[in-house]
Structures are given as C-alpha cells and as structure tokens.
Amino acid sequence: MKIKTKDTRPLHVRLRPQSLEEVIGQDAIVRSLTQQLSGDSVPHAYLFTGQSGCGKTTLSRILAKMSGCDDANIMDIDAASTSDVENMRLVTQMAQYRGIGESPNKFIVVDEVHNLSKKAFDSLLISIEEPPPHVYWSLCSTESEKIPTTIKTRCAHYDLKPVDWEVLAEYLFSVVEQEKLEVSEP
Secondary structure, eight states, X not given: OOOOOOXXXXXXXXXXXXXXXXXXXXXXXXXXXXXXXXXXXXXSEEEEEOSTTSSHHHHHHHHHHHTTOOGGGEEEEEXXXXXXXXXXXXXXXXXXXXXXXXXXXXXXXXXXXXXSOHHHHHHHHHHHHSOOTTEEEEEEESOGGGSOHHHHTTSXXXXXXXXXXXXXXXXXXXHHHHHTOOOOOO
C-alpha cells in the first residue's frame, strides 16, 4: 500500500518549472530555445543574463534535463564562492570524464559567472569553445557587462527580461486557486 503524503517543500521549489512549456513570461526565449534544440546543431554553451529571479538558473536546469543529463551529472557551481582559476581548472578536468548512469552527458551550471577572475575565465575558454561531445555549459549572470567578450561570443546568449506584472499576477491567482490558499484582499 502506498501512502500519499503532502508535499511540504516551499512553493517556489515545488512550483519551479520543469519544462520549457511551464516557463512564463519569457515566450521569445522559450520559442528560440525550442527551435534551437530541435535542430541538428545543439549548442554546448549557453549564457543567460538578466536580473535576479527572472529564470536563468531554472532555464539552465530545464536544458540539463533536455540534454539527457541525470541529476548526478548536473554540476551547480556558485562562482561567487569558487571564483579562482584553480577551482575552474578542476571543474574543466572533471568535465572530461563521461557522466555516470544511463546518459554520459554532463551539464555544468555556473551561477553568477561574472564573479570569476580573469584567469578563471581564461581557463574556461577552450572547454566552452571545444567541449567534449558529452559536456554542456550554462553560464548565468546578473552583470553581463563583466563577462569577457571572448566568453560571450562562444555561447548562445539569452538576455531574460523581467516578467510583466500582469503575467505574474495571473500566475499568482492560479497558484492561490490550485493550492487552495486563503489570502486577504490588499
């Protein structure tokens, strides 16, 4: 007998989009990614820029799943705390080995990539430009002007815009209804 338990994870975790179809407010980017991923030549390096909370990391995780990566083969790196060249060299060395599990693919998400040192960026250049066939990169940043042009030009670059208030309000009302939440009038 299977006992159904209530999902107690926070709403923002529980309701995080798991597919491109579930992403709201970034319609042009979703269309572009869908077309790109259905083509013969899928990029191995993405750059997502935009302000906090607009979906950069979420899109990265969706792309990781779409590229066939198992959870164990998705590396999340916080560049704010691992910004030096030695850490990035270690990451690029680890990426050379195929993933474990059903899929050999690895997907490396570097959050707040603008915090990397110049030497750390330089160490990523070859790995982003000529990655092994099983390696995909997603670089996320709130400060795109700090990312070297040599990196930008080697990535499929998507600049996410803030989601319109009307779209957010409509989504909020649907969440309130779906979750059967009681809220007071503003």
